[in-house]
Amino acid sequence: MPRTLYVINPNSNTSVTAQLDAAVDPLRHAGGPDIRCVTLPSGPPGVETQAHVDEAALAVNAFAARHQADAAGFVVACFSDPGVAQLRERVAVPVLGISESAVLTALTLGHHFGVIAILPGSIPRHLRAWGAMGIAQRCAGEIAIGRGVSALADREATLAAMVDAGRRLRDERGAHVLVMGCAGMATFRTPLAEACGLPVVEPTQAAAAMALGRIQLGW
Numbered sequence: 001m002p003r004t005l006y007v008i009n010p011n012s013n014t015s016v017t018a019q020l021d022a023a024v025d026p027l028r029h030a031g032g033p034d035i036r037c038v039t040l041p042s043g044p045p046g047v048e049t050q051a052h053v054d055e056a057a058l059a060v061n062a063f064a065a066r067h068q069a070d071a072a073g074f075v076v077a078c079f080s081d082p083g084v085a086q087l088r089e090r091v092a093v094p095v096l097g098i099s100e101s102a103v104l105t106a107l108t109l110g111h112h113f114g115v116i117a118i119l120p121g122s123i124p125r126h127l128r129a130w131g132a133m134g135i136a137q138r139c140a141g142e143i144a145i146g147r148g149v150s151a152l153a154d155r156e157a158t159l160a161a162m163v164d165a166g167r168r169l170r171d172e173r174g175a176h177v178l179v180m181g182c183a184g185m186a187t188f189r190t191p192l193a194e195a196c197g198l199p200v201v202e203p204t205q206a207a208a209a210m211a212l213g214r215i216q217l218g219w
Contacts, residue, residue: 005211007037007075007204008063009183010056010082013045013149016184020077023186024208033072033215035208038063046149047078048119057083064091073211077183077204080125094214099129101210102179102203103139109199110176112140114169116162117181118152120144126181141173142181152185159188166196177201 007024009017021037028035040059044052060076060083073094076084081097088095106113117123123142130136145161152158162180169175177199178192186202193200213219 003033003072004067004070005033005035005073005075005208005215006064006067006071007035007077007208008060009037009039009043010060010076010078011043011046011052011149012039012041014039015153016046016149019184019186020204023184023202023204027205027208027212032212037077047080047082048148049121050125053078053080053082053125056080057086059083061086061090068093072215075204075207075211077207079122079181079183079203081129094211094219096207096211098183098203098207099126099181100133101207102201103130103133103135105206105210106177106179106199106201107135107138109201112138112173112175113177113179113201114140114166114173114175115142115179115181116165116169117142117144118147118149120146122181140175141169143168149182149184152182155187158185159191162188162192163195166192166198166200170196170198179203 017039024035047056068091076097079099081099084097130139143165166178179201189200189202
C-alpha cells in the first residue's frame with residue numbers, strides 16, 4: 001500500500017519547504033502515512049503571478065506523475081492551488097490544494113472569513129477562486145501585507161504586518177476567522193491568533209489534515 005503523503009512546494013525556496021515540514025509535523029503519528037515535504041527546484045523563488053501559477057501547475061503534475069506509484073496522496077502547498085484540478089484527473093489518491101482546504105476549514109470556524117494575502121496582485125486570483133467555489137459571499141475581504149515570499153523570512157516585520165491586517169479584517173470587514181494566504185507561515189499562527197483574538201487557519205495544516213483523514217478512512 002502506498003504510504004507517502006507528498007506535500008509539494010512548487011517554488012524553489014527551500015526555507016519555505018522547511019516551514020511546511022514544521023507545519024505538518026504535529027500531524028505525523030505512528031501508523032500513519034509518511035509525510036514528505038518536497039521542493040520543486042525548477043520553480044520561481046515564490047509563486048506570485050499568474051504566469052508563475054501556470055508554470056507551477058505543469059511542474060506539480062510532472063512531479064506527481066513520477067511519484068504516483070508510491071503516493072498515498074498529494075497536497076499542493078501554494079495558495080493559488082496550481083495544477084490541483086488537472087492532478088485530480090490524473091491520480092486516484094486524494095489531492096488537496098491548500099487554498100481550497102483553508103477556506104473550507106475556515107467556514108466551520110466562523111461565518112465570514114478574512115484572508116491575509118502577501119501581495120496585492122494575488123487578491124484577484126483568490127477572489128476568482130472564491131467565486132468558482134460559490135463562497136464569495138462568505139469572504140469578508142482580503143488585505144495584502146505587501147511582502148513577497150522571500151521577505152517573509154523577516155519574522156518581526158512579517159508578524160507586525162499580519163497582525164495589522166488581521167485586526168483590520170476583524171474591525172473593518174467583520175471577519176470571524178482569519179486565513180493565512182500563503183504557505184510556510186505556520187510559525188505565525190499562534191501569535192497572530194493571540195493578537196487578534198480570532199481563530200487562524202494555516203492552509204498547509206488544513207490541507208494535510210484533510211488528506212490524512214481521507215487516506216485513513218479510505219475515501
